[in-house]
Amino acid sequence: MSVTIAILSVCMLISAVSVVAARSPIVSALALVGNLITVAAFYAAMNAHFLAAVQILVYAGAIVVLVLFVLMLLNVKGEAGKKSDFILRVGAAIIAGFFLLTVVPIWDGWLGLSNLSAPEGTVRAIGKLVYTDYVYCFEVASILILIAVVGAVTLGRRARIPNIASE
Amino acid sequence: MDTRQVITSLDPALIPLAPLVGAAAAYGLGRKNRVFSGVIATFAAIVAFALTLKGVFDLAPSAIKEAHLWRWFGVGQVAFDMTLRLDRLSSVMCLVITGIGSLIHLYSTAYMADDEGMPRFFAYLNLFLFSMLVLVLGGNLLVLFIGWEGVGLCSYLLIGFWFRNLNYCGAGRKAFVVNRIGDAGVLMGIFLLLKHFGTVDFLLLNDRLGEAAALFDPKLAAVCTLIGFCLFIGATGKSAQLPLFVWLPDAMAGPTPVSALIHAATMVTAGVYLFARAHFVFDSAGAELGLIVVVVAALTAFISATIAVAQNDIKKVLAYSTVSQLGFMFLAAGAGAYWVALFHVITHAFFKACLFLGAGSVIHGCHHEQDMRQMGGLRRLMPVTFITYFISTLAIAGIYPFSGFHSKHAILASLGQSPNSLIVASAPIIVLIASVTAGLTAFYMTRSLVLTFFGSYRGHAHPHESPWKMTVPLIVLAVLAVIGGIGLEHSLPHYLEAVLPRAHAHESLAPIDSLGASWIGVLGVLIGVFLYGPLASVPPAIAKAIPLLLRLLQGKYFIDEVYQTLIVRPLEGVSRVLWRGVDQGVIDGTVNGTAEVVEVSGELVRTMQTGDVRHYALYLFGAIATMVAVYLVW
Amino acid sequence: MERIHTILAIAAITFAIGAVGVIVRRNVIVVFMCIELMLNAVNLSFVAFSQSVGNLTGQVAVFFVMVVAAAEAAVGLAIFIALFRTARSVESTSATELRL
Numbered sequence: 001m002s003v004t005i006a007i008l009s010v011c012m013l014i015s016a017v018s019v020v021a022a023r024s025p026i027v028s029a030l031a032l033v034g035n036l037i038t039v040a041a042f043y044a045a046m047n048a049h050f051l052a053a054v055q056i057l058v059y060a061g062a063i064v065v066l067v068l069f070v071l072m073l074l075n076v077k078g079e080a081g082k083k084s085d086f087i088l089r090v091g092a093a094i095i096a097g098f099f100l101l102t103v104v105p106i107w108d109g110w111l112g113l114s115n116l117s118a119p120e121g122t123v124r125a126i127g128k129l130v131y132t133d134y135v136y137c138f139e140v141a142s143i144l145i146l147i148a149v150v151g152a153v154t155l156g157r158r159a160r161i162p163n164i165a166s167e
Numbered sequence: 168m169d170t171r172q173v174i175t176s177l178d179p180a181l182i183p184l185a186p187l188v189g190a191a192a193a194y195g196l197g198r199k200n201r202v203f204s205g206v207i208a209t210f211a212a213i214v215a216f217a218l219t220l221k222g223v224f225d226l227a228p229s230a231i232k233e234a235h236l237w238r239w240f241g242v243g244q245v246a247f248d249m250t251l252r253l254d255r256l257s258s259v260m261c262l263v264i265t266g267i268g269s270l271i272h273l274y275s276t277a278y279m280a281d282d283e284g285m286p287r288f289f290a291y292l293n294l295f296l297f298s299m300l301v302l303v304l305g306g307n308l309l310v311l312f313i314g315w316e317g318v319g320l321c322s323y324l325l326i327g328f329w330f331r332n333l334n335y336c337g338a339g340r341k342a343f344v345v346n347r348i349g350d351a352g353v354l355m356g357i358f359l360l361l362k363h364f365g366t367v368d369f370l371l372l373n374d375r376l377g378e379a380a381a382l383f384d385p386k387l388a389a390v391c392t393l394i395g396f397c398l399f400i401g402a403t404g405k406s407a408q409l410p411l412f413v414w415l416p417d418a419m420a421g422p423t424p425v426s427a428l429i430h431a432a433t434m435v436t437a438g439v440y441l442f443a444r445a446h447f448v449f450d451s452a453g454a455e456l457g458l459i460v461v462v463v464a465a466l467t468a469f470i471s472a473t474i475a476v477a478q479n480d481i482k483k484v485l486a487y488s489t490v491s492q493l494g495f496m497f498l499a500a501g502a503g504a505y506w507v508a509l510f511h512v513i514t515h516a517f518f519k520a521c522l523f524l525g526a527g528s529v530i531h532g533c534h535h536e537q538d539m540r541q542m543g544g545l546r547r548l549m550p551v552t553f554i555t556y557f558i559s560t561l562a563i564a565g566i567y568p569f570s571g572f573h574s575k576h577a578i579l580a581s582l583g584q585s586p587n588s589l590i591v592a593s594a595p596i597i598v599l600i601a602s603v604t605a606g607l608t609a610f611y612m613t614r615s616l617v618l619t620f621f622g623s624y625r626g627h628a629h630p631h632e633s634p635w636k637m638t639v640p641l642i643v644l645a646v647l648a649v650i651g652g653i654g655l656e657h658s659l660p661h662y663l664e665a666v667l668p669r670a671h672a673h674e675s676l677a678p679i680d681s682l683g684a685s686w687i688g689v690l691g692v693l694i695g696v697f698l699y700g701p702l703a704s705v706p707p708a709i710a711k712a713i714p715l716l717l718r719l720l721q722g723k724y725f726i727d728e729v730y731q732t733l734i735v736r737p738l739e740g741v742s743r744v745l746w747r748g749v750d751q752g753v754i755d756g757t758v759n760g761t762a763e764v765v766e767v768s769g770e771l772v773r774t775m776q777t778g779d780v781r782h783y784a785l786y787l788f789g790a791i792a793t794m795v796a797v798y799l800v801w
Numbered sequence: 802m803e804r805i806h807t808i809l810a811i812a813a814i815t816f817a818i819g820a821v822g823v824i825v826r827r828n829v830i831v832v833f834m835c836i837e838l839m840l841n842a843v844n845l846s847f848v849a850f851s852q853s854v855g856n857l858t859g860q861v862a863v864f865f866v867m868v869v870a871a872a873e874a875a876v877g878l879a880i881f882i883a884l885f886r887t888a889r890s891v892e893s894t895s896a897t898e899l900r901l
Contacts, residue, residue: 002804005804005807005808009807009811012811012815013811013814013815013818016814016815016818016819016838017818019818019819019822019831019834019835019838020818020819020821020822020825020826020831020835020838025828025830025831025834028831028834029834032834032837032838035815035838035841036837036841039841039844039845042808042845042848043845043848046808046848046849046851046852047852048848048851048860048863050860050864051844051848051860051863051864054864054867055867058867058871059837059841059867059870062871062874063837063870063871063874066874066875066878067830067833067834067874067878070830070878070881070882071830073882074881074882074885074891076828076830076891087782087785088781088782088785088824088825089825091785091788091789091824092785092820092821092824092825093821094789094792095785095788095789095792095817095820095821095824096817096818096820096821098792098795098796099792099813099814099816099817099820100813100814100817102795102813103810103813103814106806106809106810106813107806107810113803113805113806113809113850113853119855119856119857121848121851121857121860125857126857126860126861126864129857129858129861130861130864133861134861134865137865141865141868141869144868144869144872145868145871145872145875147872148871148872148873148875148876149875151875151876151879152875152876152878152879153879155876155879155880155882155883156879156882156883776899777897778896778897778898778899779893779894779897780829780832780893780896781823781824781825781826781827781832781893784823784824785824788820788823788824
């Protein structure tokens with residue numbers, strides 16, 4: 001295990017726990033940025049250059065900035081003191097325990113995966129695949145984004161329908 | 168009977184067609200104008216009578232007019248045809264049905280004039296004529312059975328005609344249910360005939376039985392006894408014999424013309440007709456069957472006559488009298504003297520229809536009063552009704568030269584001359600019972616006559632004579648009741664000799680001897696006259712002397728109550744168990760239980776739906792984790 | 802210890818942390834960020850498998866996941882604003898009208 005991977009893993013876990021544990025949502029968002037950048041570094045380490053770039057541009061650059069913008073806009077404070085109810089905490093613990101349990105077979109190498117290196121994930125290589133084999137998916141994805149834009153605009157408008165709750 | 172000639176003719180089909188069309192027309196057109204319905208129905212009945220006359224006119228002694236309408240259905244080798252046959256046996260019945268039917272239709276147009284339900288009434292009445300004619304003309308037992316059920320249905324409909332009175336509805340239902348018991352017997356008879364002889368056609372059956380008899384088939388007598396017994400069960404239902412006679416007195420809930428037509432003159436004699444029609448079965452049966460029939464008939468006659476003595480409702484008296492007279496008919500039928508049974512059917516139809524119509528006239532005149540204690544002294548107010556009722560009373564009392572004497576005398580004579588050795592052996596006892604019954608008949612009929620027409624009027628209405636539409640049928644029937652006996656005594660057996668066995672007249676007595684032979688009737692009449700005339704204080708004294716017997720008689724031997732306890736109650740108990748336990752408990756319980764399980768589980772599951780997204784996320788992850796776990800463990 | 806195993810294990814752990822966040826946190830924007838965390842964990846494992854299998858199909862899948870994540874972010878944040886407008890709060894407990 002190389003030193004790079006070890007350092008990245010530590011960063012990854014710390015930032016992930018910070019996202020969940022931070023009281024302030026702003027801190028969570030910043031921790032998320034760190035996490036995303038770590039993931040980008042992982043991508044770069046695995047020769048996925050295109051994805052590493054997109055990760056930083058789209059995720060860290062666009063999505064998290066959008067989240068931060070909404071947080072600022074709504075002026076969201078940290079959650080009030082009361083804790084989640086018992087069922088949720090126990091349930092979360094069980095779920096987490098189960099998913100962590102899956103680490104054991106992975107660590108023991110049950111999957112029998114080797115470290116074959118893939119072709120380099122350059123813009124050229126990915127683009128060739130996306131515009132040939134996955135062209136239909138690509139077109140569908142464009143329609144999906146169009147729908148998402150229309151949906152966001154519709155939701156963002158001030159509702160003309162009178163609020164049912166206020167009646 | 169070997170020389171029978173079958174002629175294809177439409178006559179047998181046209182006769183019942185007239186009242187069928189009449190029924191539809193009476194109901195369809197009568198709803199606009201109810202007077203119309205009576206006219207149409209009466210016209211249809213008269214047309215049927217005319218058609219019968221036409222059909223009978225050229226009917227040779229052994230000829231059979233056959234109308235084969237269509238093949239009904241076939242099962243394997245057995246075919247069932249819609250066949251109607253008019254021979255001399257059925258022609259006699261047809262003449263009675265359509266003739267008396269026409270008179271009663273005419274009578275009803277006046278009797279029912281004020282009733283809203285007139286179209287319905289006349290439609291039912293015509294439908295009854297149709298069913299009865301199908302019963303009589305049916306060429307095989309299955310067609311006969313259609314008519315048999317049809318008259319039962321019409322009887323039910325007409326008993327419950329005033330259906331707003333729940334008691335009347337109950338009477339109709341009782342008649343229907345009790346008749347069903349008998350119908351089951353007829354059906355079993357039909358099935359047995361099919362099983363053993365492969366046909367229910369009367370002509371074919373006659374031939375097959377003849378063949379079997381010629382081969383000295385050892386099982387023939389036993390089979391015929393069983394079949395005959397089944398048919399006799401049917402006859403006890405339809406013709407109100409012990410133990411199924413209980414429905415007929417209750418049937419008086421219907422309008423009085425209905426009682427006259429259906430429950431006195433025609434339908435209740437269907438059992439007797441069945442005996443005559445299927446005489447070959449009874450002739451081939453063992454002697455025990457004849458004895459059973461005769462004993463049941465004698466008991467029925469005697470018991471119902473004693474009940475009639477204690478009744479105060481004029482129609483109830485006549486009803487029990489009808490049951491009693493039907494017993495007389497079955498005496499003859501059981502003894503194998505079918506023509507004598509028919510003879511009494513005809514004379515009884517005359518005088519009993521006349522009596523019922525007279526009673527109807529009285530009831531009509533007294534504004535629907537039926538209790539004889541509220542009548543009296545009507546002979547001056549209703550002279551025509553009185554005279555006809557008087558004549559008919561003498562006829563039913565069996566006094567020479569009125570018709571009842573001849574037929575009753577023939578019945579008593581036939582018992583001793585029966586081909587059945589067991590009956591001949593027991594003839595003295597039977598004749599004794601029958602004679603006592605005849606005396607009782609004379610007595611209670613005189614009682615009703617005196618209570619109704621003599622003395623002074625005890626009611627509160629203003630009695631008046633009925634219109635001509637009601638008196639004309641009375642007069643016609645009274646005349647027939649007078650001359651019917653003498654007229655038919657010799658001509659009827661002669662007319663029927665080709666179609667019925669042993670159809671030969673008994674040697675008739677000289678008029679003076681006949682007068683002597685009617686002593687028992689005279690005695691009954693005299694006792695009645697004295698007890699309810701000059702010695703009016705005696706009956707209450709007698710009633711006081713024998714309170715228990717009187718209660719027994721007024722309570723009709725509590726036969727209804729016995730049936731209620733022995734049959735109806737246990738049946739209700741079983742039904743209740745099935746209802747509460749099986750239906751509500753098991754079947755409904757299953758359905759409701761399913762619903763309850765769903766409801767309870769829904770109550771449990773709905774607590775999961777908190778509306779909080781995080782809980783849903785938990786369930787989502789839980790489900791994913793479970794699926795992954797299952798996948799890994801597999 | 803193969804490198805790929807380390808990366809897959811890290812991805813699984815990150816996924817579990819994200820799942821806990823989704824369940825436990827009340828602020829829907831934080832929940833949204835936890836979902837992004839889980840998506841990234843899956844993306845990471847995709848790239849790792851792509852590396853192991855030896856072709857780029859996994860990386861294309863990651864590309865499409867990113868597209869979907871972007872669309873999700875657009876709609877999701879619009880929903881948060883709408884929620885805030887009606888409930889004056891972005892906590893999931895304030896939007897429980899659909900309970901029974």
